[in-house]
Amino acid sequence: MFHDPPRFPRGFRTASRNVGLKPSAKxxxxxxxxxxxxxxxxxxxxHFPGAPVIVGREIIRRGVLRAIVVNSKVSNVATxxxxxxxxxxxxxxxxxxxxxxxxxxxxxSTGVIGVxxxxxxxxxxxxxxxxxxxxxxxxxxxxxxxxxxxxKALSLGVGDATITWVAKGSGMIEPNMATMLSYIxxxxxxxxxxxxxxxxxxxxxxxxxxxxxxxxxxSDTCVILANGMAGPxxxxxxxxxxxxxxxxxxxxxxxxxxxxxxxxxATVRGAANATEARRIAKSIVNSPLVKTMVHGADPNxxxxxxxxxxCFECTIRVDATEAWINGQNVVHRGxxxxxxxxxxxxxxxxxxxxxxxxxxxxxxxxxxxxxxLSTGYISENAAYYSS
Amino acid sequence: MFHDPPRFPRGFRTASRNVGLKPSAKxxxxxxxxxxxxxxxxxxxxHFPGAPVIVGREIIRRGVLRAIVVNSKVSNVATxxxxxxxxxxxxxxxxxxxxxxxxxxxxxSTGVIGVxxxxxxxxxxxxxxxxxxxxxxxxxxxxxxxxxxxxKALSLGVGDATITWVAKGSGMIEPNMATMLSYIxxxxxxxxxxxxxxxxxxxxxxxxxxxxxxxxxxSDTCVILANGMAGPxxxxxxxxxxxxxxxxxxxxxxxxxxxxxxxxxATVRGAANATEARRIAKSIVNSPLVKTMVHGADPNxxxxxxxxxxCFECTIRVDATEAWINGQNVVHRGxxxxxxxxxxxxxxxxxxxxxxxxxxxxxxxxxxxxxxLSTGYISENAAYYSS
Numbered sequence: 100m101f102h103d104p105p106r107f108p109r110g111f112r113t114a115s116r117n118v119g120l121k122p123s124a125k126x127x128x129x130x131x132x133x134x135x136x137x138x139x140x141x142x143x144x145x146h147f148p149g150a151p152v153i154v155g156r157e158i159i160r161r162g163v164l165r166a167i168v169v170n171s172k173v174s175n176v177a178t179x180x181x182x183x184x185x186x187x188x189x190x191x192x193x194x195x196x197x198x199x200x201x202x203x204x205x206x207x208s209t210g211v212i213g214v215x216x217x218x219x220x221x222x223x224x225x226x227x228x229x230x231x232x233x234x235x236x237x238x239x240x241x242x243x244x245x246x247x248x249x250x251k252a253l254s255l256g257v258g259d260a261t262i263t264w265v266a267k268g269s270g271m272i273e274p275n276m277a278t279m280l281s282y283i284x285x286x287x288x289x290x291x292x293x294x295x296x297x298x299x300x301x302x303x304x305x306x307x308x309x310x311x312x313x314x315x316x317x318s319d320t321c322v323i324l325a326n327g328m329a330g331p332x333x334x335x336x337x338x339x340x341x342x343x344x345x346x347x348x349x350x351x352x353x354x355x356x357x358x359x360x361x362x363x364x365a366t367v368r369g370a371a372n373a374t375e376a377r378r379i380a381k382s383i384v385n386s387p388l389v390k391t392m393v394h395g396a397d398p399n400x401x402x403x404x405x406x407x408x409x410c411f412e413c414t415i416r417v418d419a420t421e422a423w424i425n426g427q428n429v430v431h432r433g434x435x436x437x438x439x440x441x442x443x444x445x446x447x448x449x450x451x452x453x454x455x456x457x458x459x460x461x462x463x464x465x466x467x468x469x470x471x472l473s474t475g476y477i478s479e480n481a482a483y484y485s486s
Numbered sequence: 487m488f489h490d491p492p493r494f495p496r497g498f499r500t501a502s503r504n505v506g507l508k509p510s511a512k513x514x515x516x517x518x519x520x521x522x523x524x525x526x527x528x529x530x531x532x533h534f535p536g537a538p539v540i541v542g543r544e545i546i547r548r549g550v551l552r553a554i555v556v557n558s559k560v561s562n563v564a565t566x567x568x569x570x571x572x573x574x575x576x577x578x579x580x581x582x583x584x585x586x587x588x589x590x591x592x593x594x595s596t597g598v599i600g601v602x603x604x605x606x607x608x609x610x611x612x613x614x615x616x617x618x619x620x621x622x623x624x625x626x627x628x629x630x631x632x633x634x635x636x637x638k639a640l641s642l643g644v645g646d647a648t649i650t651w652v653a654k655g656s657g658m659i660e661p662n663m664a665t666m667l668s669y670i671x672x673x674x675x676x677x678x679x680x681x682x683x684x685x686x687x688x689x690x691x692x693x694x695x696x697x698x699x700x701x702x703x704x705s706d707t708c709v710i711l712a713n714g715m716a717g718p719x720x721x722x723x724x725x726x727x728x729x730x731x732x733x734x735x736x737x738x739x740x741x742x743x744x745x746x747x748x749x750x751x752a753t754v755r756g757a758a759n760a761t762e763a764r765r766i767a768k769s770i771v772n773s774p775l776v777k778t779m780v781h782g783a784d785p786n787x788x789x790x791x792x793x794x795x796x797c798f799e800c801t802i803r804v805d806a807t808e809a810w811i812n813g814q815n816v817v818h819r820g821x822x823x824x825x826x827x828x829x830x831x832x833x834x835x836x837x838x839x840x841x842x843x844x845x846x847x848x849x850x851x852x853x854x855x856x857x858x859l860s861t862g863y864i865s866e867n868a869a870y871y872s873s
Contacts, residue, residue: 145792147802177791212789212822313772313773315795316792386700387867395867395868399598401704408533408535
């Protein structure tokens with residue numbers, strides 16, 4: 100179903116460069132459609148959004164984009180009026196280089212918070228970039244990587260159209276805050292208002308259910324561009340494909356979280372409602388004691404009960420609670436079963452840990468995506484950011 | 487103000503032993519008053535409370551205790567009817583050994599979840615323990631230690647009375663879930679109903695503002711006994727002393743959190759209300775990225791803004807937000823200041839990090855207590871619990 104290697108929908112191309120923000124790694128990328136695309140986006144809910152997010156919220160209201168320009172290393176957050184001016188200069192430089200207008204360019208920045216963007220380097224760096232545009236989404240993915248261990252791009256066909264995802268995940272930036280940037284491009288023809296509705300619906304069950312460390316970046320951005328070059332498409336098929344690819348990308352990001360060695364997937368069924376299911380699933384993937392249990396492949400299942408039980412405001416019936424780890428029933432009627440410890444240890448030693456909790460109090464269901472907690476997380480994040 | 491070494495109020499004594507739950511370290515302690523004491527307690531809010539918590543909630547309703555008996559290594563959580571029976575047997579054995587009735591004995595257990603309590607070992611181990619009672623609270627503190635790096639006991643005089651705290655903190659149990667057990671004893675004469683009110687008021691600003699890793703144990707217990715042997719006392723003085731000692735013990739527990747090398751104290755002022763101040767202060771001490779920043783003595787102050795800003799439901803005015811790290815102003819009007827990085831690094835390298843945030847939107851104020859996040863947390867918690 101997914102293309103290997105990933106490819107672009109009709110009319111999309113990308114380029115990436117080192118413009119001197121980092122010593123040598125790529126630190127700037129553009130994504131561009133050859134015609135105007137309907138567009139929608141969701142942004143971080145953090146109260147201290149980066150300047151690109153503040154401007155992006157305005158830009159996206161028109162529902163039309165031609166290009167995205169992204170730099171890493173400096174996030175342009177908590178930079179005041181000057182930060183906003185830098186976003187406009189970056190959009191203007193990208194628009195000039197790519198032959199469009201600044202109000203059709205979405206800007207993203209990711210990296211250190213609170214320091215000014217080296218805007219001249221970016222302006223100079225965008226000059227002539229159109230000559231380097233290629234049709235391989237991995238080139239753009241490479242350009243937005245920070246400490247991601249590999250570039251992240253996916254694509255799949257749906258009817259006559261293609262959907263492509265390019266994202267960066269929860270690697271730190273030199274080392275800094277984990278930021279999720281996700282760019283979705285399609286040649287399906289879908290009006291902006293409908294894209295917006297679809298995107299929110301899909302993000303709600305995919306990227307919004309991802310947590311590496313409970314910390315919400317000030318720069319998180321997920322945007323979708325639909326340039327229509329493949330014409331109209333069956334909406335249900337499109338929704339299904341958009342969901343499948345977004346879930347796949349969410350898992351890719353979780354598995355490559357800072358210091359992560361495993362994907363941790365927690366599904367909660369039978370909760371009082373979907374909200375409670377989401378809260379409990381998130382509590383499980385966010386619990387440091389569950390995360391270290393998964394890292395150590397240690398079937399200390401009391402920690403799982405603890406992580407469920409600390410959702411004080413949720414409806415829990417102790418004697419109705421059941422849980423499985425990779426198919427092994429470890430909790431029955433709220434009590435630890437006499438499960439085969441060796442079998443659970445073996446199951447936990449694989450690269451994916453699936454926790455299933457059935458609460459038996461209603462119909463609410465949700466899945467959350469996270470990763471184990473390793474010493475790699477500490478060593479990446481305790482280092483000086485400026486060195 | 488605090489006694490050195492700590493001592494007991496009139497009429498209180500303790501004993502501790504190894505009864506064979508652990509290879510050689512002490513694993514059982516009793517605390518006993520020679521007369522009935524008014525008593526009050528608060529317990530974990532986890533939906534999967536241990537059997538001792540379920541029984542303790544009933545016992546404490548009478549408002550009278552003579553003794554506390556505590557074992558470590560096995561928590562007696564998620565053990566069903568058998569677990570409840572074991573609590574009653576443990577209380578009966580302690581009552582027999584100490585010359586009181588089971589309904590005057592509070593039981594605590596801390597350790598692995600979901601495995602049966604070795605009740606026979608505990609019953610045999612309590613036999614004859616009265617002969618070993620001593621008046622040094624550190625002996626009892628030693629008996630309830632798990633991976634705490636040192637026994638935790640405090641006392642101070644207030645008028646003619648004494649208040650003594652004995653607690654275990656956020657060390658893991660072989661290694662298991664962090665559990666907070668805190669026993670407060672005084673010879674002041676205070677009725678149970680008033681003790682209950684005072685305890686809740688004080689716990690609210692002290693132990694409830696402590697977080698090592700966001701994970702809420704299924705066994706947390708804080709109990710106060712007032713045996714009245716020193717007669718009545720000025721209530722305001724008592725409240726002040728009870729608060730001071732509980733804050734001191736909270737800091738002691740935070741500083742000795744799993745893998746911790748530093749105390750992290752976050753004070754929020756000027757929040758919309760006290761609830762929002764508490765939420766934001768907790769968000770700061772719970773943020774893995776703030777905790778690793780403190781561990782690495784890295785003045786990456788963007789993480790502080792992130793941790794404030796991710797309290798979506800709180801009122802934040804970006805341009806009214808100010809922040810200090812150990813007295814250095816690092817955020818002014820929502821923007822990173824051009825602070826002296828060397829000075830902030832030096833300040834962060836001390837054994838206590840004080841973060842002060844002033845929000846400028848109201849009068850809400852709160853302080854939360856936590857610790858840094860080190861590789862020690864991972865190595866303690868990723869090991870097999872059963873080895």
